[in-house]
Amino acid sequence: IMGYEGHLLQVPDPDEKRQKIEEAMRTLVGCKTAIEAKGIPCEIVSAGGTGSYQITSDCEGVTELQAGGGIFADPMYVNKCGLTGLDYSLSVLATVASRPEKGRMVLDCGRKTMHPDFQLPLVKAWPDAEVTALSAEHCAVTLGPESQDLKIGDKIELIPGYADFTTILHENFYGFRNDRLEVVWPIQGRGKIQ
Template identity: 50%
Template sequence: MFANLIGRPKAELDTPSLTVDLDAFEQNVDKAAAFLASKNKQWRPHAKCHKSPVIAHRLLRAGAIGVTCAKVSEAEVFAQAGIRDILIANAIVGSQKLERVASLTHWADPVIVVDHFVQAEALAAMCRKRGTTCRVILEVNIGMNRVGIRPGTDTRELAQGVAKLPGIRLVGIMGYEGHLLALSDPEEKAHKIRNAIAILEETRDTMLQDGIECSLVSAGGTGSIEITSECAAPTELQSGAVIFADPFYSERCGLVGYTPALRLIATVVSRGKLERGILDAGRKTLHPDTHPSKLIGTVEGRPLNDAVIASLNAEHGILELGPQSQDLRIGDKVEIIPGYCDFTMILHRALFGIRGGLVETVWPIPGRGCLQ
């Protein structure tokens, strides 16, 4: 439905439209892949930031080993697109979901996270019923205090029990240091992340001493990519949003050396007051949580240095305009860097790839809305 837009100037896109600067995106992808390879870490980027098999395949070509996702329905989207190595970094509970996981093993090679024997036992029983086997890993609570088995004796006993279940194969562990990504003091952040990842190292060593496989140790967020990659234990990092490098990661998490790649194009639809402009993009287009979005200028490249996004309503964005920006007219189009890609991508059906100011490609986002 968007084929007629290929080759057209980005200014001709109907609004609101989410776009990606292809040069910045590709530089980010290649830089992250090369960096992790230099640290002898595999890359299994989390797909929550893009929800797109097209992008996942681009990351695979750069060196990623597979994808991470949160839901069975997301895994199905990527498996249907030919991606086999899929980590579902979430506990799967309920017979319908377990049936789908068992079916998924016939055309992909998923890894399922568990943090309780009840979850593992149910998955193993379903796999036996369907005549298949599924890889599993244990999620260890390394300080996030959301999910994950308590490290130490509890984890050891769970590993021993899960390893004995026919129908599943325990292959490793994971942990997420997400509670530490936005620490402002670099030394404190590095120290606490290293301590958190050390819990995974101790867990791995205990499992190996017990004769239990632990060939996969998964960790890492975009906001901790440099620190976690220096830790010995992880075999792979899930850092995914580095490909877009949105302001949350650069301004809150200290990510450096990557270029923000996403842009939201919106139109000025009302100018009721000299110091105010109203956009056709609100909360249904840009999610206000986690980190504010940044107005960068018009699509023609004119900066709007004294204009800010003051607030977002359902359908509208309210701009506060300083003296240099008060000549904005109804019909002018502006560009915005979304503050946090994970909460933005799910609001859109397609991502428009821009190079040299022209629409080069249009990528569908079939993973949006995959909640089960």
């Protein structure tokens, strides 16, 4: 049996969030018990997404977690769902395409590269640079004093605000270790949502 407590991911108070998720899991496990009482085997109780698995994993009777996006620990899950203990691991490589003024740059990536609806991307390695908008193919960034020396042609890594919707826009993951390309993994599910 599968349940998903997605309606509770963004409950701001941690104690209230825990209480409500535990209640939802008791209901789900109760359904498993009712199914088995009718003579139907039910070995798997699957629940928990990236925004809730840290609580759901403590719930008695849950045998499987569905925290797929947790592998990337994106800013949406960290800032809006309270995810802790994981580092960001997905980035998108972009190029500075324009420097229209000292405190601003435009990158060669936009909504066709990263999904911005839940949270705008973060600029990796430049904490004083802030993404302000994404058009279809461009990303507007305001720059603080430490990032103002970036030049046209410089490569910038962005941490997608919501990795789940970003991954389905691409054909492959490129795995780097020590600044060297180590592996290319095809994204098998890309374009398969119907």
